[in-house]
Amino acid sequence: MAPKFKLRYGAIKGLGEPVRFLLSYGKIEFEDERIDLQQWPSVKESMPFGQVPVLEIDGKKTWQSLAICRYLGNQIGLAGANDWEDLQIDMAVETVTDLRLKMASFAYENDPSIKEKKKAPVVNESLPFLLGRLDNLVKQNGGHLANGKLSWADLYFVALLDYLNFLTGFDLTKDYPNLSALKRTVLEIPAIKEWVTKRPKTDM
Amino acid sequence: MAPKFKLRYGAIKGLGEPVRFLLSYGKIEFEDERIDLQQWPSVKESMPFGQVPVLEIDGKKTWQSLAICRYLGNQIGLAGANDWEDLQIDMAVETVTDLRLKMASFAYENDPSIKEKKKAPVVNESLPFLLGRLDNLVKQNGGHLANGKLSWADLYFVALLDYLNFLTGFDLTKDYPNLSALKRTVLEIPAIKEWVTKRPKTDM
Incomplete structure (x- = not known):
């Protein structure tokens, strides 16, 4: 079964959008949760380093947009050849x-x-x-x-x-x-x- | 023949030191050029994005400390298994x-x-x-x-x-x-x- 992806970010493009672009390019279904400012204080504490974007992959939280994008780039054939x-x-x-x-x-x-x-x-x-x-x-x-x-x-x-x-x-x-x-x-x-x-x- | 490495950075630890640590760990010989503040303005223009550290690998300039460190990590067996x-x-x-x-x-x-x-x-x-x-x-x-x-x-x-x-x-x-x-x-x-x-x- 394909892993389940859930992106958690604010209701803006910002640093979440590169993750959304890569998931879309790879035709990977994902839940695009958009946390609003009112919810944020209660969500922040449960994020690994108090920040978003967080991409949950089969329930495991991953964080840091560049790290996530590099990983996705590798999965969808957009990394280097060596x-x-x-x-x-x-x-x-x-x-x-x-x-x-x-x-x-x-x-x-x-x-x-x-x-x-x-x-x-x-x-x-x-x-x-x-x-x-x-x-x-x-x-x-x-x-x-x-x-x-x-x-x-x-x-x-x-x-x-x-x-x-x-x-x-x-x-x-x-x-x-x-x-x-x-x-x-x-x-x-x-x-x-x-x-x-x-x-x-x-x-x- | 092993590639030649030349690190170009200021006379401080700063962002150059992780590169020096990784080269040392890998027992890779490198020239440790330390640019002083007087020289810097004339050197800056010739750096790819006007910044150091720059690591020259066989004469090819590479820049951005994290990018360089990830590359070296891969070369010296300190990357992940997957x-x-x-x-x-x-x-x-x-x-x-x-x-x-x-x-x-x-x-x-x-x-x-x-x-x-x-x-x-x-x-x-x-x-x-x-x-x-x-x-x-x-x-x-x-x-x-x-x-x-x-x-x-x-x-x-x-x-x-x-x-x-x-x-x-x-x-x-x-x-x-x-x-x-x-x-x-x-x-x-x-x-x-x-x-x-x-x-x-x-x-x-």
Whole structure:
């Protein structure tokens, strides 16, 4: 019997969406539990490290989105062909994490003037530097983030984009033709297209 | 011929030390280049994403410490026996990354009063929560972070500890017997002991 999958996350795309993309790509049925803010305090305590996403696999709790995505990538044929290829995938996804952490460094600041002060160097310096190099990486890899072929890194990045764009306030890929093309490539995969059409509509 | 390894990092332990631990454990000869702050601006531009550590393997640049450590873990027999075991290792190391990011959220703040304000909730809430659960994870795993046996996650954590302790200002493991025991276990591995004895002495 196939294992049962249950994703536990908030009612947003965020860090849960890469997991949803990979499960959808692999045609793996999953329960998509969306915990609302009122429920969260009571749920938090029962999560292994007080965080979500948590993916339950046959009742066993797994946590940390990147760890889960790497595991799923392996199960659905989107990992590398060997350790060296897996390294290239990991280098790319960790760079996407750096990008995300740059956004997070200002996005959750409540004071508008402090937020603007933190946001400016990120938008003017860090983002152009990172995005320019990521765009070049995709160019070198024939339209993908690693190994010249589709991998879970591509799905991870594109699944996260709506959330990153929401935090930043603009489409990160707009000035980067290779990143834009990668986004289109992933969103045109039939299983991803189907998921994106049927998923609940949320801002971030 | 064995591949040639050259680690490029700053003159600190920091995120380079887990790479040094794993290379040492695997008895892999490596050049340990330590870039000083004066050299850094001229080196930065030539790094793939403007960051170190970078590990050159036969002249090919690899980056992102976790990606590099996972690759090395695979090469030296410290990965899991299957995808599920690798997932357990990844869940643990990503949790250590969360711990590190909590420290980084205050440690690089220059203004002492702002620093204190940021540090208090981390030290009083986040650290006890995360460390308590990590300690329990090690207890459940018979003295290791995953799978009831030594893995690259254990070396990663212990290699990073001096740096994390420096940022926090106290020994993170002091109130956590299982984490303290894990530290001793790793530091008593002959190849690690040899490396720790011969490495340059630095604060962090």
